[in-house]
Amino acid sequence: MAAAATAYLDADENLEAIIARIDHKSRKIETLLKQSKPVEALKTVLEGSPLKTRDERCKSANWIVVHRALMAIRDVHGMFSSLDPEYYDILMK
Structure with a gap:
């Protein structure tokens, strides 16, 4: 249990770094969406998602980017069949 608590603390100590990564991913997915690659955009945004942070600002910023990618997908069934x-698991968290 101490290791799990440490993992949360480590993630929370780097809040600005997490926000910077989310901002970078946001720009990257916008480029992918402009290229009509919504599934690739979703995969990009899910990779390295800050799952262990408890900071609401990080969670909210990440959700906005995930939501943007999800809303661009027209074929949801096709998207799910193409995902590993x-x-x-990441999407559900």
């Missing part, structure tokens, strides 16, 4: 199982 690891992405399902």
